[in-house]
Amino acid sequence: MKNDYDCIIIGAGPTGLMLGCLLAIKGLNFIILEKRAGVSKHSRSIGIHPPSISLFQKIGLEEKLLNFGNRITTGHAYVENKFVGEISFSELNHPYPFILTVSQSITESLLETHLLSLKADCLVRNFDISGIKRLTNGFSVSINDNKKITGKYLIGCDGKNSFVREFANISFVGKPYSDTYIMGDFEDNLGNRSIAEVHLGSNGLIESFPHGKNKRRWVIKTHTLHENPEPELLVDMTRKRIGKAPDVSTNSMMSSFGVERYLAEKMYEDGVFLAGDAAHIISPIGGQGMNLGWLDSADLVNVLAAPTEQNVQNYNNKRRSKAREAANRAFFNMYMGRSGWKTPVLNIGVGLMLKTPLQKKLIKMFTMDGLQ
Ligand SMILES: Cc1cc2nc3c(=O)[nH]c(=O)nc-3n(C[C@H](O)[C@H](O)[C@H](O)COP(=O)(O)OP(=O)(O)OC[C@H]3O[C@@H](n4cnc5c(N)ncnc54)[C@H](O)[C@@H]3O)c2cc1C
Numbered sequence: 401m402k403n404d405y406d407c408i409i410i411g412a413g414p415t416g417l418m419l420g421c422l423l424a425i426k427g428l429n430f431i432i433l434e435k436r437a438g439v440s441k442h443s444r445s446i447g448i449h450p451p452s453i454s455l456f457q458k459i460g461l462e463e464k465l466l467n468f469g470n471r472i473t474t475g476h477a478y479v480e481n482k483f484v485g486e487i488s489f490s491e492l493n494h495p496y497p498f499i500l501t502v503s504q505s506i507t508e509s510l511l512e513t514h515l516l517s518l519k520a521d522c523l524v525r526n527f528d529i530s531g532i533k534r535l536t537n538g539f540s541v542s543i544n545d546n547k548k549i550t551g552k553y554l555i556g557c558d559g560k561n562s563f564v565r566e567f568a569n570i571s572f573v574g575k576p577y578s579d580t581y582i583m584g585d586f587e588d589n590l591g592n593r594s595i596a597e598v599h600l601g602s603n604g605l606i607e608s609f610p611h612g613k614n615k616r617r618w619v620i621k622t623h624t625l626h627e628n629p630e631p632e633l634l635v636d637m638t639r640k641r642i643g644k645a646p647d648v649s650t651n652s653m654m655s656s657f658g659v660e661r662y663l664a665e666k667m668y669e670d671g672v673f674l675a676g677d678a679a680h681i682i683s684p685i686g687g688q689g690m691n692l693g694w695l696d697s698a699d700l701v702n703v704l705a706a707p708t709e710q711n712v713q714n715y716n717n718k719r720r721s722k723a724r725e726a727a728n729r730a731f732f733n734m735y736m737g738r739s740g741w742k743t744p745v746l747n748i749g750v751g752l753m754l755k756t757p758l759q760k761k762l763i764k765m766f767t768m769d770g771l772q
Pocket residue numbers: 410411412413414415416433434435436444445446447448529557558559560562563583657675676677678684686687688689690691692693
């Protein structure tokens with residue numbers, strides 16, 4: 401490990417790993433410091449949107465990723481269990497007109513292996529920051545056995561509770577919402593692997609997405625947060641609301657989550673950059689968070705290669721504005737999925753969105769078009 405880098409990146413989640421690949425291709429001198437011993441084993445994020453697949457193509461990893469993923473080309477919408485229409489992503493003017501679904505653990509493993517093939521020794525895992533100091537022309541980070549690493553720029557890809565954001569004294573402005581969900585992965589018993597289903601109704605949202613080779617993720621709006629939910633709860637609620645459900649014995653992951661919206665007041669401050677969840681948290685409904693971090697990385701790499709004041713300002717303004725837009729789109733998805741809607745209102749609203757030119761907007765929104 402050398403101790404003088406252009407960039408010290410804290411965090412090797414999806415954002416830090418993608419940023420590393422892009423920096424390695426540009427030939428920049430960087431190191432990534434990650435406190436976890438290995439990639440997270442949980443399936444977490446699954447949706448990879450067209451602008452992100454283009455990024456995987458840029459780093460030379462899209463073929464492998466496409467092999468592991470499942471392609472969702474169509475979304476079916478139901479109101480109170482009645483089919484009301486569909487949207488097809490094949491209408492997108494994009495080389496990858498689909499949402500690829502892959503478990504986050506696989507995506508992170510692919511990124512890490514690829515990163516190390518581009519630049520060996522650029523990732524240090526299992527370390528503990530004992531302090532960060534500002535120097536005249538950069539930063540010094542102390543790790544584990546009091547070793548010091550110095551670098552010109554410090555980049556926080558360290559997620560929601562970012563240590564780097566706190567170090568730079570950047571406020572994180574936002575709020576939690578009252579919406580709560582349970583989520584589970586099961587073997588797919590619905591069949592068509594290219595179709596995602598969205599069910600709206602007076603009891604709230606149910607979504608199901610095929611992912612990986614044979615799984616389907618179910619997400620269900622709940623009235624309260626269920627700590628440690630059992631798969632039986634999801635199966636029971638789903639069957640009652642929409643008359644079909646996954647096979648409980650095939651469950652491989654269960655969790656519950658609440659929803660928040662936060663945005664860093666700045667994504668740059670005096671040599672410190674933020675990207676990904678360290679800079680913004682949006683509702684997972686719509687599956688954009690991980691993708692937004694990758695799109696930050698794509699812009700950040702160009703700034704780090706040419707760090708003029710103008711480029712830095714553009715990064716800050718553009719990525720905060722894209723994060724706001726993504727958060728608004730996520731809020732719309734969440735709002736439509738709330739309980740208490742009257743069926744005729746949903747029928748008219750959803751019908752209008754699917755059967756008029758508004759459909760183009762919807763396709764754009766569901767595929768993160770315009771957020772790159
Ligand atoms: C239920 C749920 C479903 C979701 N589904 C989707 C989806 O389908 N699509 C999508 O795009 N997004 C989704 N998201 C959001 C997505 O998971 C996050 O936006 C994404 O993981 C953020 O990546 P990141 O690399 O910025 O941060 P993180 O994934 O949080 O990674 C941060 C990394 O930094 C490390 N770290 C933290 N502090 C330190 C420190 N002090 N020193 C060293 N290392 C440190 C952590 O160990 C971690 O590895 C979902 C989120 C939830 C909650």
